[in-house]
Amino acid sequence: MPALDLDWSDRDLLPPVVYPDTVFLFDRMTEATLEMLAGKGEQRVLDVGCGNAVDCWELERVGCWVVGVDPSEIMLKKAKGYVDAKSSQVLLVRAIGEQLPFKTHSFDGVMCKGALDHFYDPVETIAEMARVLKPGGKVVIAIANLASLCCRLVKREIPADHNYRFDYSVLKTIIRDHLEIEEYIGVSLLWGFPLWGKLLAKSPAGISKVVLKFLDRIARRLPTLSDVIVLRCRLRPAGHWGSSEFVVRGLQIGP
Secondary structure (H helix, E strand, O other): OOOOOOOOOOOOOOOOOOOOHHHHHHHHHHHHHHHOOOOOOOOEEEEEOOOOOOOHHHHHHHEEEEEEEEEOOHHOOOOOHHHHHHHOOOOOEEEEOOOOOOOOOOOOEEEEEHHHOOOOOOOHHHHHHHHHEEEEEEEEEEEOOOOHHHHHHHOOOOOOOOOOOOOOHHHHHOOOOOOOEEEEEEEEEEOOOOOOOHHHOOOHHHHHHHHEEEEEEEHHHHHHHEEEEEEEEEEOOOOOOOOEEEEEEEEOOOO
16 A cells, blocks of 8 residues: 655646646646536535645635645645635645545535545545535546546656556546546646647647647547546435445555
8 A cells, every 4th residue: 555645745746847738737627626516606615635725715716615625734834825815714624535524414515636646545535525525415526547648648657646547447436336427527638748748838829729728628528538537426325335446556445
């Protein structure tokens, strides 16, 4: 099993040179995740792996009452600085996704964006997210797709700061005992392909934007090939829960 990282930092999250495809990917990933979760207003939302709490603030702006959870003291300090600067009422809690310190059925919505593959035990984290979700609520998960078209073409290895290699089939496996997929979409295409970012940077900004949006429309319809997969899920009906395990990156996870 991987080590439990309580000091993760986003310091090295972005490369030294940020090209247009990277900016577009992060912006669209955030946009797609929040679109799937927000819109009702006045709902209680939990952000598992909240990082710097930027997404928490965006949810609060549309009327949600938001709690952000992160195991890293480094990231929580950044998050506190951010929400304080915004005079935000976002509540920040230090906790791990595998043991959420909240009562059952506490939240109308739960999100986990770009974090699940960093966790010690994603299966237990899914179970906990389902436990704290109210009946009729939604769980939204956004995750890097390491079976994307680009990953297949360049045979990309799992990033050093990721504990697990996720794709759509793995996601379906780990959620199936607790959640049902309502909708899933892909975000972005060809991110990280050699020289792709440099080519976009050298092109007129208007052309780069049109190309990236066009590829994103393709990715939305072909999520198994996209750079990021976003799922919106509901609770699986009582009586359908079982005991699951999965094997990913040669590691078995389960009871």
